[in-house]
Amino acid sequence: MAGLPTKKKTNDFEIPSKTTSRMLKNARQVARTVDDEHALKYRNDGTLKGNPSRATDLSSISKKAKKHSGRLEERCKELTAIINRTREKMKYLKSLQKECSDLCEAYAKVMEIVDMEGATSSCITTLKNLDFFIAECLESQEVRAKRNQSLTTMKELKTKLQKYLAEPGESDMDDGLEELPDVMKSSHSKDDDPHASAFLKKKTPIKHDVQALTGLKNLGNSCYMNSTIQCLNNTLQLVNYFRSDSYRQTNCNRHHGQLVYEFAYLVKDLWSGEHLCIKPELFKAAIGRCQPKFAGSKQEDCQEFLTFLMEGLHEGLNKVKVKKQIQEQTNEGLTDEMAAEISWRDHKLNNDSILVELFQGQFKKTIMCRTCSKQIVDFETFMYLFLPIPNTTYCTLQDCLMHFSAEKSVTGNCLMPAPNCGENSDTFMKLEIWKVPQILIIVLKRFKMEGNWWTKIDAPVDIPTRDVDFSRFVIGPRPKIYNLYAVSNHSGTLSSGHYTACCRNPCNQKWYKFNDSIVQEAYEPIGKSSAAYVLYYTSMDKQSWTPSSSSEAKHTTKK
Structure with a gap:
């Protein structure tokens, strides 16, 4: 500034x-x-x-x-x-x-x-x-x-600010902000897009008697990490697992064990209700030892960080210590239900953790040759749903899902493992959602490569929040009703951007904005947003929290 x-x-x-x-x-x-x-x-x-x-x-x-x-x-x-x-x-x-x-x-x-x-x-x-x-x-x-x-x-x-902070009533806040000069605008932390008006924030200071409202200090361009942590910290089932010390029942491997323990300590500190903000230095140091890319102070992508963190937690908490040799599955003659069940069973033979239970679903992938009509059906697991944004003006989440499930044609390059009609045969591939996980993480593909440069798609997307029915886009078991409980937002540009989080608190069901060390009450993020990047939906509502009876280990996280 x-x-x-x-x-x-x-x-x-x-x-x-x-x-x-x-x-x-x-x-x-x-x-x-x-x-x-x-x-x-x-x-x-x-x-x-x-x-x-x-x-x-x-x-x-x-x-x-x-x-x-x-x-x-x-x-x-x-x-x-x-x-x-x-x-x-x-x-x-x-x-x-x-x-x-x-x-x-x-x-x-x-x-x-x-x-x-x-x-x-x-x-x-x-x-x-x-x-x-x-x-x-x-x-x-x-x-x-x-x-x-x-x-x-x-x-x-200064006089206006003192008046602004004296009694932060909702109407007073709006009037005060309109009177402040343009010098207060910044691309780092405020979405200037007119379509993002539904994400307006309340200016009510947090109350200390509500848990999980602790901020995280920025350690130098670490907003991508802080935003992700706050979203996971409001994932109640995951929080229950760590606060009840269930993770200690798993013999964590040496490489990822420290990451698991540091994440557990961080969650407990964030839920202690004793501090306005803490400094996650020990957790970031553990992340840096496992992945040097996140060790420095360079701005990184929050989705890449989320992927690494979830994989690291899964490997550390995986109950399977010796991986089994799985025979390649052939689905010829099998119904989709049978093929999906076998694929999921084989996956669980080598992958058994709280992350698989909560966050993983299944895709059905179909590849067909347009010349001979031969097709191959396969079932794959996923933890994130990467949705393209079909246009640069305005779209809904349903538009993104329809674009995701559409057929993709491949001309002159056969995708069949053993092509019968030659390698130059045209094929098409279709990826469909077979089973939705209990907690669905959707990543809007806002960054794309144009030539030699990455660009950002700022198109506003209409985000549904309550009673979301994904059954229209699921071809397998009928999913439950989902509700949005956390959003990781990115505002600004690729070279000068900022990550924040907007989460629904499991204790009082109110929405809060997490902007590094600053936490404040917010409106429910209903409607269009050009900043929404990673969306967290849960089918296990309503999220409610019952304090754990087990004692929580204290840790040396810096306050």
Whole structure:
């Protein structure tokens, strides 16, 4: 965010102290040289002998030289004093510049927090710091003269912000935001798309008696991680598993065991209700050891992070420690029900964890040759439903599902394992949802490759939230009714974007926005959104939480 303009540093009036010393030294050397040369001349010529006038002349010249030397030395001292005073003024100006820079940083911080709509103690503390810097700078006439207009603007803004934070009623918030200047807008944390109006947030501070409302500090472009964690932290069945210490019954393998334990400790800390926010350093360190890609401070994709985290938790919690050799399945002569059941059974032989139970479903994949009509049917497991966005203007989630299930033609490249009609035969492939998991994670494919560059699709998608019936798009067992409980949002661009989460709290069924360390109550995300990226639906509603009777292990997560 741009701050106030600062004056460019300059050293135009500063003369190095070495220069001053050299000038003074040269002046003294000139005086001594003049005196010595005259004395030597008269001594060698012998003209001093019996010539008092010559001696008088020499004495006069020597006095004049010394006087000249003294005047030059005084001038050098005066020059040195002027230089010292100038240097002190420069230091003073630099200190004023530093104060102004601090003021700009404080101003930018307030803008960032307000833009996140964080009516919390963090915002109030920053306002106090801003008040301090304004008071410091107003004491200087020079700064007041140069910054008068900017300070006036900030004082007005400060007054509005204090009124804004005094009593955060819903109507007051809307009026206050309309009056604030455009400088509060930011592409990092606010969706400026007009279609995203349904995602407006309430500005009500969180209550400490509600669990799972703890924020996560940003460790340097780690918003992608924080958004994902908050969505999983509001997945009640997964939370119950970790808070009840059920994960300890599994003999976690060495590679992923630490990741499992750090995630468990983090969930317990987030549900303790003791802190407004915590610093997930130990968890991020464990992630970085398993996958160096997530070890640094580079912005990453939250869907890629979710995939890695879920796979790591599954491998760590998998009850199958020695994988079995599974014979390749042939489905010829089998009904879809029988083939799907065999495929799921074989999958469970090597994969048995809470992640499989809650998050995995099945696809039916059909490949058919257009020349001979031979087809192959296969059943595959999935944990995420990647849906394309069919256009760049507006669509619904149903449009995305229809586009996903449509036939894909492959021209001149046969996809059959053993083509009977030649490798250049045309084929088509169709991927259909056979079985939906208890918790369905949908990823909207907002990023696509165009040439050599990745671009973002900002088209608004109409997101259903309650009593969602996916049966129209499922060809296997009839699914239950689903409800949205968490959304991972991405706003901004690929190079300058920001991730947040909007989740329904299992304790009070209210929606909250999680913006790194800031948590605040939000409206239910009904309607169009150009920021919605990863959607979390559950069929096990209503989510309700009964406090676990087991004691929860304390951990050293930094607060």
